[in-house]
Amino acid sequence: MNIQDQKHLNLQSDKSTGSLSNQDDDVTFIKESSVKNLLNWTDCVDAMESALVAISNTSQKSDSEPFSSQTPRTFTFAGNKGVLLTMPGYASNYTLNSVTGSDKKHSTLSCKLVTSFSGNSQLNPAIPGILGTILLFNSDTGKLKAIVDGTEITAWRTAAVSVVATKYLYCDMNLKNLDGNIVGKELAIVGCGTQGRIHALAMLNYFPNVFIKVKLWNRSLNRAEKLKKELNALFPEIIIVIADSSILCVAGADCVVTATNSSQPLFELKDLKENVHINAIGAGTNHHSELAMDIYQSSSVYIESYIGLETELKGIKEYVNGEVGEIVAGKKFLHKIENSKNVTVFQSMGNAIEDGVMANMIYQKFMKN
Numbered sequence: 001m002n003i004q005d006q007k008h009l010n011l012q013s014d015k016s017t018g019s020l021s022n023q024d025d026d027v028t029f030i031k032e033s034s035v036k037n038l039l040n041w042t043d044c045v046d047a048m049e050s051a052l053v054a055i056s057n058t059s060q061k062s063d064s065e066p067f068s069s070q071t072p073r074t075f076t077f078a079g080n081k082g083v084l085l086t087m088p089g090y091a092s093n094y095t096l097n098s099v100t101g102s103d104k105k106h107s108t109l110s111c112k113l114v115t116s117f118s119g120n121s122q123l124n125p126a127i128p129g130i131l132g133t134i135l136l137f138n139s140d141t142g143k144l145k146a147i148v149d150g151t152e153i154t155a156w157r158t159a160a161v162s163v164v165a166t167k168y169l170y171c172d173m174n175l176k177n178l179d180g181n182i183v184g185k186e187l188a189i190v191g192c193g194t195q196g197r198i199h200a201l202a203m204l205n206y207f208p209n210v211f212i213k214v215k216l217w218n219r220s221l222n223r224a225e226k227l228k229k230e231l232n233a234l235f236p237e238i239i240i241v242i243a244d245s246s247i248l249c250v251a252g253a254d255c256v257v258t259a260t261n262s263s264q265p266l267f268e269l270k271d272l273k274e275n276v277h278i279n280a281i282g283a284g285t286n287h288h289s290e291l292a293m294d295i296y297q298s299s300s301v302y303i304e305s306y307i308g309l310e311t312e313l314k315g316i317k318e319y320v321n322g323e324v325g326e327i328v329a330g331k332k333f334l335h336k337i338e339n340s341k342n343v344t345v346f347q348s349m350g351n352a353i354e355d356g357v358m359a360n361m362i363y364q365k366f367m368k369n
């Protein structure tokens, strides 16, 4: 949602403290351009690490431990044109270290409303296929306190979650302890739409000195060319090439991102080299169609939340080894598959807690400014 005129909505953007007073009637509206100005990769990745830990703890075990509660999201289909998702969630006792320090604990009650209309890219002018709005409620009273544009948040939080997954699941190299040397890895971006683009930016910005080459593939060439131009200007030291097929794109890659609406597998296990980490993002309501089934069968597979597993990932349920948050929190060690290529897969779906934590992070920064 990009509403320019907040008076039109009869909302006030007075930077009130969000205190518990009954007179606190104002609803803060944070529009897309303000959200954009407040986003950076350090804050987003830090917030998503906290969110993933809260997701993996679904009951309150102590006064201080992060936890969350959520129901499966709902899907309301608008004929065959698109779908509206509702994503409610509550996260408690989590920190936003880089924004409010490690002592301040946050609780957030939120609901994201997000539409997915894949035909939007064909409009003239094109608009994003995924459009979102996040409602933030006072978690002590239930009263609405902010409406935060969720389109940029959805893009950034998805890529930031993939960065966290890459940090913890990519076993070939400890990306957490970079020593400043060029590591010389290859990144493959399969699908150069909104998600492919933001993932390329997230990976290259957050892991400097790691990737020396990026291979891009997109069904229609013009989007790959556009992204190549953008990346060349931002990262002149990195080699950026366009691959002729999705299989050629992943050949030789160390880290792969898939971000398409493809209902058919884009590559198989035989197309990958050993020790590859894959962030599988796309394919909308059919989340696991981008990768061939033999990849899931012989890889260590992690997801954001078991809640979505039951309803949205039935087809690969038996191959899932855990939640990323369980690894981050040290509750589980990375599962290794004997006699395998040692491939790790982060199967992304998107999760309500990530949206609530991100919207609160933006709200905290907006109120401070």
Ligand SMILES: NC(=O)C1=CN([C@@H]2O[C@H](COP(=O)(O)OP(=O)(O)OC[C@H]3O[C@@H](n4cnc5c(N)ncnc54)[C@H](OP(=O)(O)O)[C@@H]3O)[C@@H](O)[C@H]2O)C=CC1
Pocket (backbone or CB within 6 Å): 116, 118, 121, 129, 130, 154, 158, 191, 192, 193, 194, 195, 196, 218, 219, 220, 223, 259, 260, 261, 262, 263, 281, 282, 283, 284, 285, 348, 349, 350, 351
């Ligand atoms: N996991 C998560 O949290 C999230 C997942 N998503 C999902 O990620 C995917 C991409 O979203 P987004 O980047 O916003 O969408 P965009 O519309 O910006 O991009 C869609 C991409 O998919 C490609 N594509 C579409 N159909 C096919 C096909 N049959 N075969 C190969 N490529 C195809 C498009 O190619 P072309 O340019 O040729 O049309 C384009 O590269 C969607 O499935 C979306 O639902 C989105 C947000 C969050």
Ligand SMILES: O=C([O-])C1=[NH+]CCC1
Pocket (backbone or CB within 6 Å): 114, 116, 130, 154, 284, 285, 349, 350, 351
């Ligand atoms: O989590 C999310 O916002 C979405 N996942 C797929 C489409 C939108």
